[in-house]
Structure formats: structure tokens, C-alpha cells
Amino acid sequence: MPMAGSEDTMNRNPVGTRRGGLRIWVLVLFAGYAAYYWFSNRSIDPLTGQAVVIDRSISPEQETALGLQAYQQVLQQERPLPADAQVSRQVGAIAQRLIAKIPPVSDALAAEHGLQASHIEKSFDWKVSVLQSDQVNAFCLPGGKMAVYTGLLPVAQNADAMAVVMGHEIAHALLRHGAQRMTRGKLEQLGQMAGAASGMDQGTMQTVMQAYGYGSALPYARSQETQADELGLMLAAAACFDPRESVPLWERMDKNSGGGAQPEFASTHPSAGTRISELEKLMPKALQYRVKFCESAAQG
Numbered sequence: 001m002p003m004a005g006s007e008d009t010m011n012r013n014p015v016g017t018r019r020g021g022l023r024i025w026v027l028v029l030f031a032g033y034a035a036y037y038w039f040s041n042r043s044i045d046p047l048t049g050q051a052v053v054i055d056r057s058i059s060p061e062q063e064t065a066l067g068l069q070a071y072q073q074v075l076q077q078e079r080p081l082p083a084d085a086q087v088s089r090q091v092g093a094i095a096q097r098l099i100a101k102i103p104p105v106s107d108a109l110a111a112e113h114g115l116q117a118s119h120i121e122k123s124f125d126w127k128v129s130v131l132q133s134d135q136v137n138a139f140c141l142p143g144g145k146m147a148v149y150t151g152l153l154p155v156a157q158n159a160d161a162m163a164v165v166m167g168h169e170i171a172h173a174l175l176r177h178g179a180q181r182m183t184r185g186k187l188e189q190l191g192q193m194a195g196a197a198s199g200m201d202q203g204t205m206q207t208v209m210q211a212y213g214y215g216s217a218l219p220y221a222r223s224q225e226t227q228a229d230e231l232g233l234m235l236a237a238a239a240c241f242d243p244r245e246s247v248p249l250w251e252r253m254d255k256n257s258g259g260g261a262q263p264e265f266a267s268t269h270p271s272a273g274t275r276i277s278e279l280e281k282l283m284p285k286a287l288q289y290r291v292k293f294c295e296s297a298a299q300g
């Protein structure tokens with residue numbers, strides 16, 4: 001029965017086309033929404049002069065609340081040293097010097113980009129804890145809750161290098177890198193939903209996501225690491241620490257990184273070599289900031 005066969009083919013085709021059409025529509029709608037979302041949440045960060053996308057529904061207050069929650073959890077799980085221990089006092093003093101220079105350094109950096117600093121630090125409630133642990137690590141959560149692990153002490157070796165690491169962590173919080181990651185995660189979820197709704201298979205979806213830079217397991221994007229390095233270095237220099245100590249610090253960090261989990265700030269992107277050459281390029285500016293903002297350096 002040749003007629004039945006051709007009828008079959010004729011019936012199948014419109015269904016296939018309809019399915020293909022639907023798939024394209026879902027993707028077009030998603031792309032449209034993603035573009036709208038992207039541009040309506042895009043702004044220029046005054047401290048870096050670079051475009052950032054932060055979901056406007058994620059407020060600094062919300063971030064601070066999340067940061068505080070995470071901090072309390074960490075303090076319960078880890079072993080914090082008493083606040084009056086010698087190390088706690090030393091680390092606390094470094095933090096205080098860095099924090100004091102956030103307003104003038106923010107103003108100077110924003111002015112370089114012809115912008116005004118937003119001074120997000122005004123809403124921060126700073127606290128620093130030293131955690132007894134072999135981890136070579138430190139962090140600063142949104143809202144200003146910081147921690148330094150004792151495992152970092154032998155790698156940092158001196159207050160200047162410690163200030164470089166802590167400045168880097170403070171910079172991530174000031175630049176709202178966490179909120180940027182949350183925003184990216186939100187878009188990623190939407191993309192996955194659109195992909196699933198359009199009937200795209202998992203493999204194709206991943207290729208598409210990766211092409212757009214989504215779905216990477218990396219803790220911070222490379223550009224965010226570079227931004228944190230720069231702002232952190234300027235803060236350390238302005239607070240009278242020696243920014244040149246950042247180079248031997250990264251050399252020690254690199255030597256120390258053989259195997260095991262990588263601490264956040266020693267992540268493989270940028271690599272130690274790239275990082276050191278980028279820091280060296282920033283050194284003249286850091287030394288200028290030191291002369292400009294560090295009172296004792298200006299006198300000496």
C-alpha cells in the first residue's frame with residue numbers, strides 16, 4: 001500500500017517541523033530575556049572602570065546577611081583562636097590598617113575612571129578571626145567578616161605579604177564578586193531551563209554554556225582575580241605595607257602549591273608566573289599610592 005506510506009511521511013513531517021520551531025522559539029525567547037537581563041543589570045564598577053553584571057534584586061544588605069550566616073557556620077565548624085591571642089591581635093591590626101584606607105583608595109581609583117566610588121564599605125561590619133587550621137587560606141565575606149587560617153602564616157612570613165593576601169580578599173568583597181557569581185548562576189539556571197524546555201540534549205547544552213563562559217567550576221573568574229590583586233595591592237601600599245613583598249609571596253605560594261587543595265587566592269588562574277608579571281606592572285602605581293596615602297612613607 002504505497003499510499004499509506006506516503007501519508008505516514010506527510011504526517012510525520014509537520015510534527016517534526018513544529019517541534020523544531022518550538023525549540024527555536026524557546027531559545028530565541030531565552031536569548032532575548034538573557035540579553036535584556038544582562039543589559040538592565042549591567043553597570044560600570046567605579047573601582048575598576050569595568051562593566052559588571054549584578055542582579056539588582058541582590059542587594060548589598062542581602063549579601064551581608066548571607067555573609068554573616070556563612071561566617072557563623074564557619075566559626076562553629078573551625079577552631080577560632082581567642083581574640084586576645086598574639087596572632088589574632090597582629091592579624092587584626094593589619095586588617096584595621098587596610099580597612100582605614102578603603103575610603104581614600106576607593107575615591108582615588110574611581111577618580112581615575114572619571115567616576116564616583118559607591119563606598120559599599122560603609123554598610124560593612126568588619127570582624128577578623130584567626131582559625132587554627134593547616135589550610136593555607138583566608139577569606140572576606142560580603143559585609144566584612146574575615147578569617148585567616150594559621151596555615152597561611154608560614155607562607156606569608158611577614159606582615160607585608162599578609163597584608164597583600166588580606167587586601168586581595170577584602171577587594172573581592174568590595175567589588176561584589178560574590179554577587180556577580182550569584183547573578184551568573186541565576187542566568188545559568190535559566191539557560192538550563194530553556195535548554196531542557198527546548199528539548200536540547202545535555203551534551204549540546206553544555207557546549208553552548210561553555211561557549212558563553214557559563215558553568216565553569218572555577219571559584220572566581222580570572223578577571224576577578226586580577227581585579228582583586230590590583231585593588232588589594234593598592235590597599236596594602238596605601239596602608240604603609242610594602243607592595244613589593246607580593247612577588248616573593250607568590251613565589252612561596254607557588255612552591256607551596258604542590259598537590260592538595262588550592263587556596264582561593266592561589267587559584268591556578270592566573271598562573272603564578274602571569275600573576276607575578278602583572279603585579280610587577282602594577283608596582284609603580286602601588287608605590288605611588290604608598291607615597292600618596294601612607295603618612296610615614298611620605299615623611300620618610
Ligand SMILES: [Zn+2]
Nearest residue numbers: 225228264265
Ligand atoms: Zn581571589
